[in-house]
Structure formats: structure tokens, C-alpha cells
Amino acid sequence: MQLILDEPWQLSPLTDRSLPQRDLTLPAPLSDALPDRLSNSAIVNQEWHLMHDFEINEALFQNTMAYDLVIAGIEYDAQIRVNGVAVFDCDRSQLQYHKEITHCIHQGKNRIEILFVQEEEDLFGEASQLPSSAPAQAAIGIWQVPKIDLIQHVRLQQVTVEQVWHYDNLCELRVTMNYEVLKADLISATIKFNGMAYQVPLDMRATQAQSIFQVDAPHYYSPDDATLEYHVYVDVDGQSRVTPVRFSPRDESSSRFQ
Helix, strand or coil: EEEEECCCCEECCCCCHHHHHECCCEEEHHHHHHHCCHHHHHEEEEEEEEEEEEEHHHHHHCCCEEEEEEECCCCCCEEEHHHCEEEEEECCCCCCEEEEEEHHHCCEEEEEEEEEEECCCCCCCCCCCCCCCCCCCCCCCECCEEEEEEEECCCCCEEEEEEECCCCCEEEEEEEEEEEECCCCCCEEEECCEEEEEECCCCCCEEEEEEEEEEEECCCCCCCCCCHCCEEEEEEEEEEEEEECCCCHHHCCCCCCC
């Protein structure tokens, strides 16, 4: 089960306090809730506070073993807080952030905050330079809806894929999921690839499960054609992961061969 945190988010200025507080529905740029007179550069050069309240009722609180916050689509430095506790920073080092917030959640009203802050300068007076997918002066916004995974039995920790090539141009795609058992039960994972799907029962005494897909003469990936990128979809206990797969010619691939 997932709690989707799309609306309403209250946007407040931290730099120019004369600007009004307004509500914002995600995903969206901050400019959607700001006066038209503000240019993109004026928005980028200020600090902003987003706040969203959500309820955890008694039944949900008693049946949920863990809460994981999932945030993606933030291309500027941001601090994330849950019920006043700083849980992590979005520093543009990841495309998607997963963080357990179980210790912050309580029954009843809860609050999540996202603070867009200016980069801190280092000892030499230069702002930190971290890899970013945002072009210069891109609009500040949140381009994917934040969500909370409400985990009742099994936490999905990691999904890895391995290509094992055979000499008849047949590829075995081995999908491995690592998981943590929080509460034993009869749980299966759904693993999908290229129109095929497997239901994989999970061993409550183990921490790993695997599926193998046979791929005959797959299309090789090209940066000029995004449709040549495949994806593996894993769903378990209300959590979802999407993992890109790029097939390459054998002499350029780092995959194993048999």
C-alpha cells in the first residue's frame, strides 16, 4: 500500500516574506503557485518551504510495520523533514531517494516538509558542484509525486539485473530482488519484463529471490532512441521499483557470456 502525497502542499517563501502563501498540487513547478511577475531566476535565487499534512488512522498504524518515504524529481538542493525531524537531504546525487521514516511517524496527524535552500559555500567561497540532471536555470519544482510505502510484511531493498549471453544471440536476463522480512506471511512478488510476468513466492527465511527471462535477439540500446531501453518492474507488498535495462553488442557489454 502506498500513501500518495500529491495535494495540498502549502508553499511559503523563506527569503521574500512579502510573497503570499499558496497551495500547490504536485507534480508541478513552484511557479504554478507564485505571482506571474516573478521570473524563473528570481524564484531560483530564493529559498522556499513546502509543507503537507497527512493522517495515519488507528487501523493503518496498527497494521503497518514500516514506513518508507520515496521522493524523486527534485533537481535542486532540498532538506526533507518529517514531523520536525530532518531525515535526509536531496543533494542531486540520486534520481530517487528512499528513506525509512518509521521512527518519525505517529498515529493521527503527521507533517512532511521540503525546504529548498541555497547551496552552502565551501572554505574557498565556492558552491558545491554535484552532478545534476537539471539544465542551468531550470525551474524549481517537484516533478514526481512524493509517496510513502506502507510496508506490512516485506521491505523491497534492491533490484539488480544481470545479462548472461549465449552464442546464438540468446540472452538470459536474471532479475534478483533483495528483501527484508518484517512480518512473516504468504507473500509473492510480481516481476515483469517485456510483456512477461512471473509470480514469485517469497521464502520468509531468505532475503533474496530471482527470476530469469529468456530474451531472443533483443534490440540494442541507442542513446538516439529511448524506445530501445527495456524496463523491469517489480511489485511486492505495495512497493514498486522500475529498473532500466540496456542491451549492448557483446563486444561492448560488460555482461557475462556462456
